[in-house]
Each structure stands twice: as C-alpha cells, then as structure tokens.
Amino acid sequence: DGGITQSPKYLFRKEGQNVTLSCEQNLNHDAMYWYRQDPGQGLRLIYYSQIVNDFQKGDIAEGYSVSREKKESFPLTVTSAQKNPTAFYLCASSYKGVQPQHFGDGTRLSIL
Amino acid sequence: AQSVTQPDIHITVSEGASLELRCNYSYGATPYLFWYVQSPGQGLQLLLKYFSGDTLVQGIKGFEAEFKRSQSSFNLRKPSVHWSDAAEYFCAVGPQGQAGTALIFGKGTTLSVSS
Numbered sequence: 282d283g284g285i286t287q288s289p290k291y292l293f294r295k296e297g298q299n300v301t302l303s304c305e306q307n308l309n310h311d312a313m314y315w316y317r318q319d320p321g322q323g324l325r326l327i328y329y330s331q332i333v334n335d336f337q338k339g340d341i342a343e344g345y346s347v348s349r350e351k352k353e354s355f356p357l358t359v360t361s362a363q364k365n366p367t368a369f370y371l372c373a374s375s376y377k378g379v380q381p382q383h384f385g386d387g388t389r390l391s392i393l
Numbered sequence: 394a395q396s397v398t399q400p401d402i403h404i405t406v407s408e409g410a411s412l413e414l415r416c417n418y419s420y421g422a423t424p425y426l427f428w429y430v431q432s433p434g435q436g437l438q439l440l441l442k443y444f445s446g447d448t449l450v451q452g453i454k455g456f457e458a459e460f461k462r463s464q465s466s467f468n469l470r471k472p473s474v475h476w477s478d479a480a481e482y483f484c485a486v487g488p489q490g491q492a493g494t495a496l497i498f499g500k501g502t503t504l505s506v507s508s
Contacts, residue, residue, distance in 0.1 A: 285436075314495055321402070323483065323500035324437075339495065371436055381427060382496060384436030 283308045287372050287385035293393045302357045302388045304372035311377045313355035318369040367392050395420050397484050399499035406474050407507050414469040414502050416484030424486040426467040431481045479506045
C-alpha cells in the first residue's frame with residue numbers, strides 16, 4: 282500500500298547534537314511538508330518542498346534544515362541551534378496545488 | 394492575517410449523542426477547507442474536504458461538515474457519536490488555485506466520549 286513512512290518513531294537528542302528525521306513517501310506526490318506539533322499549539326509548518334531540489338521556509342524554520350534530493354524523500358535535520366526541540370514531528374505529502382495532505386505517523390523527539 | 398480558529402479546546406459528548414465541532418477562518422477569499430482527525434501518537438487522517446459546489450460535504454466515519462460563507466465557518470457534525478470517535482480534530486484551510494501552498498491548521502479540539 283502507498284503511504285508515508287517516518288522513522289524513527291522515537292528519537293533522543295543529546296545537547297549540541299544534530300539529529301535527522303526520515304520521511305519517505307511512495308504516493309508519487311510532488312509536495313512534501315514538515316510540521317511540528319506541541320500540546321495545544323496545533324501544527325506549525327517548519328519547511329515545505331513543491332519539487333525536487335527546491336524548498337521553502339515555513340513559520341518556524343529556525344534551527345532546522347531540510348533537503349529534497351529525491352521526489353520520495355524529505356529528511357529533516359534538527360540542529361543544535363534549535364534550543365527547544367522536544368516535540369512531535371509530522372511529515373506530510375500531497376499532489377501539486379492545494380490538495381489533501383497525507384500524513385506519516387510521526388516522530389517524537391526528546392532531549393536526553 | 395490568515396488564520397483558523399477552533400473555539401473549543403476540549404468537548405465531552407455522551408456516546409450516541411450528536412456532535413458539532415466549530416471552525417472559523419479568516420481568509421482573503423474562499424479557501425479550500427479540510428477536517429482531519431488524530432488519534433494519540435498517530436498522524437492525521439483526512440475526514441472530509443470542501444473545494445466548491447454543495448456546501449454540505451460528507452466524509453468518512455459518518456462525519457459531515459457545512460460551509461457557510463457568510464459566517465466564515467466550516468463546522469463538523471456527526472449525528473451519533475461512538476466511543477471510537479474520541480480523538481483530536483483539526484480544521485485546516487488552504488488557498489484556491491495556488492500550487493503546493495501549505496495548509497493553515499487550527500489548534501485542534503479534543504473530543505472525549507463518555508458512556
């Protein structure tokens with residue numbers, strides 16, 4: 282079945298460490314998105330990409346980086362510059378245009 | 394500024410009772426509208442969407458929503474709630490006709506179902 286796979290499900294970061302969250306989709310979607318979810322805050326957009334080798338900052342991009350070298354993959358790196366990285370991270374994808382987004386099951390990142 | 398407001402943070406409904414979750418949006422033009430549901434520790438699942446046409450849209454799991462342009466609202470309804478409907482619900486909007494633009498989400502409404 283087609284879908285979005287996020288890994289790992291749980292991730293722990295040490296002080297000063299960069300960590301990378303994986304997101305892979307086999308839906309042949311053009312656009313991919315990263316959201317951060319905190320309790321009571323809803324979903325906040327970190328980065329999104331409409332095509333390969335292109336991406337745009339969302340509302341809270343500081344301390345994060347992404348790449349889009351393949352259509353299927355959109356990894357998110359949480360850098361040491363992100364001082365409050367503890368959150369639930371969701372990856373999504375969609376066809377071009379404003380279409381319903383399909384979501385992965387998320388990665389929960391915590392600080393050691 | 395573009396925004397989505399879900400006025401109710403938490404709602405408790407008895408099993409078998411009807412449900413209405415409110416969603417209001419602020420947008421420059423008629424947007425595309427969505428409702429998603431999230432179970433704990435999971436991703437979001439699309440319940441229904443409104444792009445154009447009939448303002449009453451049917452979704453999965455027996456949910457429906459009505460678009461009211463004059464009130465800038467897109468409220469979600471279900472005639473009879475089941476215990477499995479307990480989850481967090483998100484309303485989202487997106488601009489018509491723009492390629493690949495991300496959605497704006499409300500902060501969510503948590504639904505509890507009592508027996």
